[in-house]
Amino acid sequence: MQGGWVYVMTNRPNGTLYVGVTSDLARRAWEHREGVVDGFTKRYGLKRLVYVERYDDIHSAIQREKLMKHWPRAWKVRLILRENPHWNDLHERLALRLREFVSSIVMRELDPRLSVKVHALGFL
Numbered sequence: 001m002q003g004g005w006v007y008v009m010t011n012r013p014n015g016t017l018y019v020g021v022t023s024d025l026a027r028r029a030w031e032h033r034e035g036v037v038d039g040f041t042k043r044y045g046l047k048r049l050v051y052v053e054r055y056d057d058i059h060s061a062i063q064r065e066k067l068m069k070h071w072p073r074a075w076k077v078r079l080i081l082r083e084n085p086h087w088n089d090l091h092e093r094l095a096l097r098l099r100e101f102v103s104s105i106v107m108r109e110l111d112p113r114l115s116v117k118v119h120a121l122g123f124l
Contacts (some may be wrong), residue, residue, distance in 0.1 A: 002023050002058050003023065003054065003055055003056045003057065003058060003061070004021055004022065004023050004054075004055045004057070004058035004059075004060070004061030004062065005021065005022050005023070005025040005028075005052055005053065005054055005055070005061060006019065006020070006052070006053045006061050006064045006065045006068065007019070007020050007021075007022070007025060007028070007029070007051060007052045008020075008049075008050050008051035008052075008076065008079075008080060009029075009032050009041055009046040009047070009048060009050070010046055010048050010050050010087070011044060011045045011046050011048060012048070012087075013086075013087035014077065015046075016044045016046060017046075017073065017076055017077075018040055018044075018046050019065055019068045019069050019076070020065065021058075021061050021062050021064075021065035025052060025094065029049045029091045029094060030091075032047055032049070033047045033091060035047075047089075048087070048091075049089055049090045049091040049094070050080050050084050050087050050089070051080045051083060051090070052094075
């Protein structure tokens with residue numbers, strides 16, 4: 001069974017909120033940011049990923065998303081503030097970790113000894 005993510009998008013701190021679920025967070029966050037899918041997030045310019053939860057089972061993620069969609073706004077804001085008090089865009093951190101992950105795989109495939117040297121120098 002594939003895992004999943006519950007996430008919250010916004011346009012600014014304390015702005016409009018959107019709760020979503022996906023099995024591919026990097027792709028879905030990119031789609032929201034680029035406005036490639038018509039809908040609520042494109043209409044309101046919700047491009048900032050401010051909250052994420054990871055689930056091992058996509059069905060659990062879907063259930064959590066359905067619950068959160070019915071929460072009062074104050075509960076969602078409180079959840080965001082607890083994990084991301086400055087409403088930072090988590091997409092940047094996600095993209096960086098993804099690049100690091102891919103780079104580490106590529107480096108190991110090329111030469112395991114080189115990978116150790118690159119990590120020791122702090123490049124990955």
